[in-house]
Amino acid sequence: MTNSVRKVAAAAATAVLGAALAGCGGGAGAPDAGREARMGTPAASASASTSASAAGAPAASPQAGAPAKPPTMAPGPNGLTPVFERAKQRTDKTVALTFDADMTSDQGPRAADGEHFDNPALISTLRTLKVPSTIFMTGRWAEEYPDQAKSIGTDPNFEIANHSYSHHAFTSPCYGLPALDGAAARADVDRAFAAFKQAGAVNTVPYFRFPGGCYDDQALRALSTAKVTAVQWDVVSGDAFAKDPVAVAEQVLAGVKPGSVVVMHCTRSAAPVTEEAVRRIVPELRKRGYRFVKVSELIGK
Numbered sequence: 288m289t290n291s292v293r294k295v296a297a298a299a300a301t302a303v304l305g306a307a308l309a310g311c312g313g314g315a316g317a318p319d320a321g322r323e324a325r326m327g328t329p330a331a332s333a334s335a336s337t338s339a340s341a342a343g344a345p346a347a348s349p350q351a352g353a354p355a356k357p358p359t360m361a362p363g364p365n366g367l368t369p370v371f372e373r374a375k376q377r378t379d380k381t382v383a384l385t386f387d388a389d390m391t392s393d394q395g396p397r398a399a400d401g402e403h404f405d406n407p408a409l410i411s412t413l414r415t416l417k418v419p420s421t422i423f424m425t426g427r428w429a430e431e432y433p434d435q436a437k438s439i440g441t442d443p444n445f446e447i448a449n450h451s452y453s454h455h456a457f458t459s460p461c462y463g464l465p466a467l468d469g470a471a472a473r474a475d476v477d478r479a480f481a482a483f484k485q486a487g488a489v490n491t492v493p494y495f496r497f498p499g500g501c502y503d504d505q506a507l508r509a510l511s512t513a514k515v516t517a518v519q520w521d522v523v524s525g526d527a528f529a530k531d532p533v534a535v536a537e538q539v540l541a542g543v544k545p546g547s548v549v550v551m552h553c554t555r556s557a558a559p560v561t562e563e564a565v566r567r568i569v570p571e572l573r574k575r576g577y578r579f580v581k582v583s584e585l586i587g588k
Contacts, residue, residue, distance in 0.1 A: 357446070357492040358587035359516045367507040368495075373521040374546030374585040380577045382543050383585050384413075384565070385421045385448075385520065386553040387496065390428040392453035398431055405432045406555040409562040410439060416569050420445055421582040422553060423496040423518070426452030426479030433486040440488020446581050448494035448518065452478040457509070461501035469509035476513050492583055494518045518582055520550040524564070527552060532563035539568050543577070546585060 360369035390404045398404060413420050422439055424447050429436040440447045452475045459466035467475055476495060483491050495515040522542035526535045539549055552558035
């Protein structure tokens with residue numbers, strides 16, 4: 288699939304998902320615009336080319352260590368950063384649960400006042416249920432929680448991918464987030480990888496998720512020298528600011544198909560019911576015959 292086709296599909300998915308995410312904010316100027324963008328929910332940008340274990344179920348074993356060379360996709364047309372949304376295989380019932388560990392560069396004072404941008408209970412549950420997962424982490428999150436970043440990034444059950452350093456937008460408008468230009472965007476990605484290394488995380492992979500899900504050709508061009516694959520999703524959990532774990536679980540279960548990428552969050556203050564939703568999602572999908580994998584395995588198929 289070409290980048291242009293991907294972006295048209297993403298824009299269509301964004302329109303459908305917007306109704307499910309009502310109350311989380313909208314474009315620039317919406318009451319909770321920055322709030323939704325920090326949680327990585329999909330957004331449309333300015334240009335037309337923008338896209339937006341349970342009883343009776345066998346536990347999937349985590350992969351033995353991080354892959355030495357995680358697979359990446361070939362560059363898109365004109366050398367643009369490739370974009371991955373879902374593995375297109377039709378028969379292998381694999382699904383990747385991905386979790387955005389969001390924290391913007393200016394949220395330090397809120398963390399100092401006691402707001403929790405981490406979710407240790409969720410990570411513990413993923414370990415207990417033996418669910419291989421990909422954590423899309425901001426560099427600022429890794430700096431705020433270096434011990435947790437190291438713990439996640441040295442556990443073979445997980446891989447850490449890049450969600451930028453600052454969680455600023457890579458195109459505009461994007462839910463009111465301040466935007467980075469091309470050079471600043473590229474540097475922001477490098478700074479996040481440096482923060483993971485500084486924290487001691489070793490299971491890092493060359494994958495990137497745009498803050499707010501917002502990108503266009505200019506953003507893809509800015510990252511082309513970073514040699515990363517941009518990873519979007521085809522199933523949104525709706526866990527951002529949700530209060531009902533059953534509704535989150537039902538939304539995920541209704542959307543998953545073989546090869547799906549599910550976007551969820553590892554940010555307890557703004558996604559408080561994710562851990563409970565995961566405890567409902569995992570056994571049901573296993574009952575349906577699904578196997579949980581990291582994004583690197585989906586891309587490698």
